[in-house]
Amino acid sequence: MTATTSSAPCVAPYRVAVAGASGRMGRMLIEALRASDDCVLSGALDIPDSPAIGTDATAFLGHTSGVTITSDLRAGLANADVLIDFTRPEGTLAHLQVCAELGVKAVIGTTGFTPAQKTEITALAQRTALVMAPNMSVGVNVTLKLLEMAAKALSTGYDIEIIEAHHRHKVDAPSGTALKMGEVIADALGRDLKECAVYGREGVTGERDPSTIGFATVRGGDIVGDHTVLFAGTGERIEITHKSSSRATYAQGSLRAVRFLHAQKTGMFDMFDVLGLN
Numbered sequence: 001m002t003a004t005t006s007s008a009p010c011v012a013p014y015r016v017a018v019a020g021a022s023g024r025m026g027r028m029l030i031e032a033l034r035a036s037d038d039c040v041l042s043g044a045l046d047i048p049d050s051p052a053i054g055t056d057a058t059a060f061l062g063h064t065s066g067v068t069i070t071s072d073l074r075a076g077l078a079n080a081d082v083l084i085d086f087t088r089p090e091g092t093l094a095h096l097q098v099c100a101e102l103g104v105k106a107v108i109g110t111t112g113f114t115p116a117q118k119t120e121i122t123a124l125a126q127r128t129a130l131v132m133a134p135n136m137s138v139g140v141n142v143t144l145k146l147l148e149m150a151a152k153a154l155s156t157g158y159d160i161e162i163i164e165a166h167h168r169h170k171v172d173a174p175s176g177t178a179l180k181m182g183e184v185i186a187d188a189l190g191r192d193l194k195e196c197a198v199y200g201r202e203g204v205t206g207e208r209d210p211s212t213i214g215f216a217t218v219r220g221g222d223i224v225g226d227h228t229v230l231f232a233g234t235g236e237r238i239e240i241t242h243k244s245s246s247r248a249t250y251a252q253g254s255l256r257a258v259r260f261l262h263a264q265k266t267g268m269f270d271m272f273d274v275l276g277l278n
């Protein structure tokens with residue numbers, strides 16, 4: 001992605017604010033920051049009616065950080081170089097508006113954005129530097145590269161289906177990662193995912209159209225995040241699977257994105273940029 005390089009990059013320790021501080025990813029990020037040598041928690045945000053407002057951000061770890069969880073965006077971002085945001089699309093958009101005003105960079109892990117919301121985020125990247133990816137894990141991003149190669153090599157004679165499974169609390173479907181996998185495969189095949197995606201099947205569907213990419217979603221229990229892409233041919237099938245067993249992998253990827261951002265002033269980046277996979 002194109003970007004400008006800052007004339008005065010921040011220096012470690014990088015000061016990081018966390019949005020959705022009491023959420024599953026928020027807590028994982030706060031734990032990772034506490035263990036980090038070069039990143040430090042500088043602010044913690046949550047929604048106004050969250051029971052966590054006014055409490056210490058590391059209380060859940062039995063520790064006092066001196067950072068109080070607030071719903072005041074300007075107060076929460078005041079001392080931050082970078083915001084890490086794993087919340088909901090409408091929350092992320094509101095946070096990014098203030099980041100752009102204050103010159104705070106952001107790592108965006110939230111999924112479920114509409115195309116219009118993505119356009120809004122791209123426009124905000126002209127005012128500050130952003131890393132956005134539906135999956136921050138190294139493994140998933142390497143898997144995306146494998147899928148690109150597999151799709152090109154299996155472009156005819158193989159039906160492509162993407163199956164994902166997540167915990168019972170997940171609110172968006174298919175997962176952002178599954179959609180990204182679909183985009184990568186569609187691009188590799190010269191197809192438009194908007195035209196060829198099939199989201200679930202029911203009733204008399206007719207025979208499978210070979211140009212489609214199918215999606216299937218499973219929700220249950222505490223599954224952290226499983227993704228399988230099936231290339232089903234005649235007489236054989238290939239399955240490429242990634243399974244997350246801990247959210248720590250998303251948190252560590254997010255801290256790599258924070259370090260990457262220190263040299264950027266504006267621009268829109270993804271985990272391929274962060275990991276040098278482009």
Ligand SMILES: NC(=O)C1=CN([C@@H]2O[C@H](COP(=O)(O)OP(=O)(O)OC[C@H]3O[C@@H](n4cnc5c(N)ncnc54)[C@H](OP(=O)(O)O)[C@@H]3O)[C@@H](O)[C@H]2O)C=CC1
Nearest residue numbers: 020022023024025050086087091109110111134135136250
């Ligand atoms: N890119 C990646 O690698 C990953 C992405 N994700 C994505 O991150 C997001 C969060 O996931 P997860 O941590 O499991 O979710 P949680 O529901 O556990 O946490 C979300 C947090 O955001 C808060 N929140 C809810 N609505 C808003 C809002 N409108 N504005 C600001 N904050 C809000 C919640 O507050 P409250 O609890 O009070 O409602 C909570 O603190 C999802 O979109 C998920 O798909 C998840 C894992 C990895």
Ligand SMILES: O=C(O)C1=N[C@H](C(=O)O)C[C@H](O)C1
Nearest residue numbers: 111134135170175176177225
């Ligand atoms: O909500 C989750 O938990 C996850 N969401 C991301 C997605 O939608 O792809 C990433 C990961 O799979 C976990």
